[in-house]
Amino acid sequence: MIEMQDVTKKYPNGxxxxxxxxxxxxxxxxxxxxxxxxxxxxxxxxxxYREEKxxxxxxxxxxxxxxxxxxRSVPVLRRKVGVVFQDFKLLPLLNVYENVAFALEVxxxxxxxxxxxxxxxxxxxxxxxKARMLPTELxxxxxxxxxxxxxxxxxxxxxxxxxxTGNLDPDTSWDIMRLFETINERGTTIVMATHNKEIVNTIxxxxxxxxxxxxxxxxxxxxxGYEA
Amino acid sequence: xSKGVITAMKPRTLRRxxxxxxxxxxxxxxxxxxxxxxxxxxxLLTGVFLVIMLNLNKIATDIENDVEVRVHVNLEATQxxxxxxxxxxxxxxxxxxxxxSSKEQELQNIIDDMxxxxxxxxxxxxxxxxxxxxxxRPQDTPHTARKIEQFEQTETAVYGEEKVxxxxxxxxxARNVGFVLIAGLLFTAMFLISNTIKITIFAxxxxxxxxxxxxxxxxxxxxxxxxEGLWIGLLGSMIPIxxxxxxxxxxxxxxxxxxSAHFIEFIGFIPLVVPVTxxxxxxxxxxxxxxxxxxxxxxLNV
Numbered sequence: 001m002i003e004m005q006d007v008t009k010k011y012p013n014g015x016x017x018x019x020x021x022x023x024x025x026x027x028x029x030x031x032x033x034x035x036x037x038x039x040x041x042x043x044x045x046x047x048x049y050r051e052e053k054x055x056x057x058x059x060x061x062x063x064x065x066x067x068x069x070x071x072r073s074v075p076v077l078r079r080k081v082g083v084v085f086q087d088f089k090l091l092p093l094l095n096v097y098e099n100v101a102f103a104l105e106v107x108x109x110x111x112x113x114x115x116x117x118x119x120x121x122x123x124x125x126x127x128x129x130k131a132r133m134l135p136t137e138l139x140x141x142x143x144x145x146x147x148x149x150x151x152x153x154x155x156x157x158x159x160x161x162x163x164x165t166g167n168l169d170p171d172t173s174w175d176i177m178r179l180f181e182t183i184n185e186r187g188t189t190i191v192m193a194t195h196n197k198e199i200v201n202t203i204x205x206x207x208x209x210x211x212x213x214x215x216x217x218x219x220x221x222x223x224x225g226y227e228a
Numbered sequence: 229x230s231k232g233v234i235t236a237m238k239p240r241t242l243r244r245x246x247x248x249x250x251x252x253x254x255x256x257x258x259x260x261x262x263x264x265x266x267x268x269x270x271x272l273l274t275g276v277f278l279v280i281m282l283n284l285n286k287i288a289t290d291i292e293n294d295v296e297v298r299v300h301v302n303l304e305a306t307q308x309x310x311x312x313x314x315x316x317x318x319x320x321x322x323x324x325x326x327x328x329s330s331k332e333q334e335l336q337n338i339i340d341d342m343x344x345x346x347x348x349x350x351x352x353x354x355x356x357x358x359x360x361x362x363x364x365r366p367q368d369t370p371h372t373a374r375k376i377e378q379f380e381q382t383e384t385a386v387y388g389e390e391k392v393x394x395x396x397x398x399x400x401x402a403r404n405v406g407f408v409l410i411a412g413l414l415f416t417a418m419f420l421i422s423n424t425i426k427i428t429i430f431a432x433x434x435x436x437x438x439x440x441x442x443x444x445x446x447x448x449x450x451x452x453x454x455x456e457g458l459w460i461g462l463l464g465s466m467i468p469i470x471x472x473x474x475x476x477x478x479x480x481x482x483x484x485x486x487x488s489a490h491f492i493e494f495i496g497f498i499p500l501v502v503p504v505t506x507x508x509x510x511x512x513x514x515x516x517x518x519x520x521x522x523x524x525x526x527x528l529n530v
Contacts, residue, residue: 049441071446078443089438106444108241150442 001027001158001189002048007057009043009213017043018213021057025191027157030184032200033193034224035210041193044210045162048191049081050074062157079107082151082159082188086166088143090135090150096122097131100150107154121149125179141172148179158189165196177203200224241448249455252428259424260460266420267464267515270413271508275472277406278504281399283494288395290493291388292366297373300356300383313381314359320375322368323361331355356383414515421460421519425453429527436528446528453524454517461516465508472508473501 007021018040025031033041046052047059050066059066062080069077090099097118104114122128125145135143144164151159161180165173177199184190194200200207200223207222208215217225253260299317301310317326329337334355339346349355363372369387376385429436439449480494487493494500 074440075443075445078441083441089434089441091435091438102438103442105244106439106442106448108238108448111240154442 082156084161086163197224245451248452266417271468297361299359418519425520457516457520461512465512
């Protein structure tokens with residue numbers, strides 16, 4: 001599903017964010033990306049949805065070589081990948097339903113299909129009854145659920161999450177994690193950068209630790225390994 | 229979801245882009261107003277300038293077509309020598325027609341034009357007998373005049389050279405000044421449109437970021453902004469088109485009533501207003517879409 005071969009990333013300001021990264025993530029896996037701040041986690045994540053291009057090596061996502069991808073073909077990749085952020089990135093003037101539907105509208109889906117899919121995913125994240133509410137009327141956890149619903153509404157093969165629980169209290173974080181587990185059980189690959197030691201050590205999954213731009217550790221059912 | 233990026237736009241999508249573009253116009257009302265006003269002023273001046281230049285051009289062409297060589301006949305020439313001169317002029321290939329006007333007729337013309345003060349000269353007429361020569365093509369006038377000048381019994385051969393050349397050089401200057409002025413105004417209008425679109429884009433950057441993340445195509449993102457620029461251009465062209473059309477309708481009537489005696493004629497209403505309106509629309513569409521295209525390209529990185 002995701003394959004990185006000898007990937008390096010050097011930013012124009014000279015910072016070497018990643019070097020010699022070799023990783024294979026199979027379809028249906030659940031992977032944590034851990035490591036200290038500034039170690040290269042975010043760059044690693046950004047390479048997967050082509051927010052950044054590698055300076056060297058190859059990044060394959062769902063059969064697409066992102067480094068060779070032309071600017072105007074980036075949408076092809078983005079439609080195969082769902083993205084979730086720490087700050088939710090919801091549109092404040094649109095209600096819950098509209099926020100989720102937006103992702104399908106801008107890729108020009110059929111209106112009847114949009115209605116069906118949006119209600120399905122709102123059901124899945126447990127917010128069907130709040131479909132008409134605005135993001136500001138929701139709690140942080142609920143907002144993140146809306147963002148997750150939006151990321152999966154077009155059935156992507158992989159969901160990439162960058163610190164999805166970073167802004168949430170512990171109880172809410174567990175709810176969000178359960179939601180990611182449900183999505184993963186349905187066959188979607190999950191790649192999640194996180195700082196949450198408790199979660200990583202409790203919901204045991206593959207852990208890739210990145211330090212100083214290199215992979216320091218890659219363990220199935222690993223632990224967080226850092227002092228929180 | 230493995231289908232590629234859609235290229236052909238669906239009608240539903242087009243409707244959405246229209247909706248979004250109108251929403252943008254409303255959202256930055258004052259910037260929209262400023263940009264529309266800039267287009268209005270630019271096009272108004274462009275339109276008036278065009279109308280004046282086109283008419284001056286027509287008048288100049290009319291005058292040029294009226295240019296004739298006036299051949300002053302030697303005062304001592306006999307009747308037979310005059311006939312011979314006439315025959316030689318008529319034999320020139322460039323010549324279309326030759327008309328004779330005696331010095332008495334010439335004086336009468338002056339008295340008619342200038343008033344009876346000139347009837348004093350009836351006692352001792354200082355004028356020449358004149359052959360009025362028209363050439364087939366106006367540009368043949370100068371060298372035909374020179375040829376006739378060589379003939380015996382020709383005193384001088386003159387044509388309205390200065391009159392035409394002065395008009396042409398005036399027009400050239402007016403045209404250059406006008407173009408510089410209009411180019412400056414076009415630039416200003418485009419800059420204002422570009423800035424309006426920039427503000428729109430800035431206001432919607434979060435929306436655009438999400439659109440890009442979920443896989444909207446670049447053109448999908450671009451369309452509403454291009455349409456917004458197009459509306460600004462078209463809105464800005466309404467007043468100038470109306471004003472120039474109505475204004476010219478009355479100007480043309482007034483001129484044709486007053487000036488027809490002087491053989492000055494403006495271009496007719498329809499033959500002028502149709503192309504000028506078309507040109508103003510083209511300019512409006514161009515500065516509108518190009519102005520927004522520039523800021524979309526710079527701001528969206530798409």
